[in-house]
Amino acid sequence: VRAILLPLPDGEVALPVEVVREVAAAPPVTALPGAPRAVLGVLNLRGEVLPVLDTTAALGGESGGSAAYAVVASGGTDLIALTASGMPAIVDLGEPKQPSETPGTAGSHLFQGRLVTVIDLPELLTHAGLGSDAPPVGTGTR
């Protein structure tokens, strides 16, 4: 499985290479008050404004708080950026070794002697309160 490896403060995850569009270094992220917890903010990518997903928070961990790198991926209808704390790399993962329990992931693969969990992006977005079916945020009275 060819994938992009995303270093995170507490480990690493991988995104299937087919969904990845590009990697941006040290992108300026604008906070979006009121957005779901896992949304770090929004990013201006050459005129297109994308939500930035805090990858660690989306996977249930503590918020990383910043984005050293942003991996731009197709979230279906729109692009979305996922944070990484170190330079992402293209890798070839081996066959899945075991299913993963974390919501929004699609199994763990062996890579250079360690287990790397692969993200199921549509699932992860749903789990993080994003996607076209996400309930509205705010007063809900309008």
Place this chain on the structure above:
Amino acid sequence: MTVSGSEPRFRELFAEQAGPELDRMASDLLALENAGGNGIAERIDSLFRDAHNLKGGAAMVGLAEVRALAHAMEDLLEPLRAGAAAPTPEIVDQLLAAVDAMRELVPATARGEPYEVDVASMEVALRAAIPSGPPVPPEQTVPPVAPEPAGADRTPDPTGSVQVPLQHLNELVRLVGEGAGAQVRLGQRLAEQLHLDPSGVAEFRELSKVLGDLQRRATRSRMVPVAAVVEVLQRAARDLARRQGKQVRWTATGTGTELDRSVLEKLVDPLRHLVRNAVDHGLEPPAERVAAGKPAQGEIRMQVRQAGPDVIITIRDDGRGVDVQRVRAAAGVEPGTSTDEEVLQLIFRTGLSTAKEVTDISGRGVGLDVVRTNIRAVRGRIGVSSRLGAFTEFTISVPITLTVQRCLLVSSTGQRYAIPLHTVVTVLPSTQSEMMSEGRPTVWVGDRAVPASGLAEALDPAAPVDSGPVVVLAGVAWQHAFRVEELLGQRDVVVRGLSQLLPRMDCYIGVSAEADGSVVLVLDTSGLIEQARDRRGRAWSPLGPAVTAVAPPASPDRAAPHGHDGAATVLVVEDALTVRELQRAILERAGYRVLTATDGLAALAVAESHPVDLVLTDVSMPRMDGLELTRTLRSHPDLSGVGIIVVTSLASDEDRRRGRDAGADGYITKDQFDEQVLVDAVHRILGEPR
């Protein structure tokens, strides 16, 4: 190889050309009923020509059903054209029904698709309507009304135009925006890497100019005149009135005013609802009107005008009006707790109906709430005014375009936000203090207490509190004051929707992708206010109709003055928010205490109630201009000694003389205006502040 008219390409072409012809026929038919004796012959000629052309074209491309129907229309129009009959409502009914049928039949047959029109029955009905007796005088059909200006309600001549899918235009606008962003980045690159001032590079200047022109034209390409939907509304009124046996005269003015196509499309349903309401609820049956001393024929008047970045649309009927006491009872509002005007706005509340009967048109308490929701969806506002027995008038205010909005830019906790300028009521200085009312912060705006919150805390309860100026905003139903960190000025903002991946967030319209690579969040005033009110608790009572906020505040925008600690006080009178705030900032920095007002009348009220040493006034303002203010102050028993400086863009010698004659002590033209000029002028009259 031969070319056949029945080839798909020709049939498609015929269908494309038939669309505007059918629109024109519908428009002409509706105009016949409103035209009285004016222009009837020309309209009938036009109708006949169009029917004839449809018949000929359909025959050429082999669409027999269309040809047959057009022929029947022609037969019915022939006696009208010959003056042997007048266009009775029954004839207009048949012809409008035929136009409706054609609108389905033409594209379906051209593409070989199924259709539901019963052509044979319709032919019979059209021919059955052909009058056999002598012509009916026009006054027995519809009463005459003043004619609209020639061509005012006609579909624009399609000659020289092509239909372009809206998504192509949207893409064009987006690409132009990206081009402008790339141009700014190029300028930065020239400066950083080649140490060149971009404005000194002729090619860069030319690129900037071309991109600017392109951006304006691309935005304009999405604009369409409101006239494009008038026929639908007039038809709705006409058809319902016919069903209910009511007589209605329709007038529409200002329909050449343009709106962004996407805004106008979303307004059609709410406008149609209001028009049908006007017929069903508003207009009385003829006998009832006559008994009440009114003409038997009621009137529905649609007026459209542009007001700055907004288009204002009013729908007014001269019917029975809204019974405020019944609204009060239906809404359970205790007598004496709200004004009639406030109660009237409750008709937009979900589930509220005062109709005695439920019909298929209205009376179920649904409708006006949906109208309001639809108008809010295009960032618009709606209000209503009415007098029992006399009229009901709905006023809708919508931004001309959702793409580009004039915004006030502010910062809060270090982040920039854009607020649509048409929702800004006023700005109060950072020294403005809040009072507590029912345990919640409130500020005085004129003579009205407005709930207040920090912008940061309204967006995120965990955010720190700002301590800068207070921006008072008007949403659809409420006003609310927000303390921000800093005002950053005003400018046009290209608004894009938030990513579809994000959940709906009511406090944002969208975002602006800035040329420097940053993002500005564009606030949705109504959503923000709702959110702020939710966070404060929902115990507030309405502050009055949002539409009143369209007009400038009737009272001074700073009712609570600073304490008088010895520094001289300058009253800045200016209706333009930016100029007013600029002058305030300069004078406060120079050590003066500053009060502000938005016109001469408001200034007079402030000067009469607070100590003022100098008045700095604009000339052109609503209600009372600066020269009249100057003369009034000079003849005022208590204020005649106050210093007065006129700041204006009127720069001729004659203008200066008029200012001097009115009694001004100084005169600054805006083209020579800068901080030093203003401060020097104030110093000359007041001396330097201590």
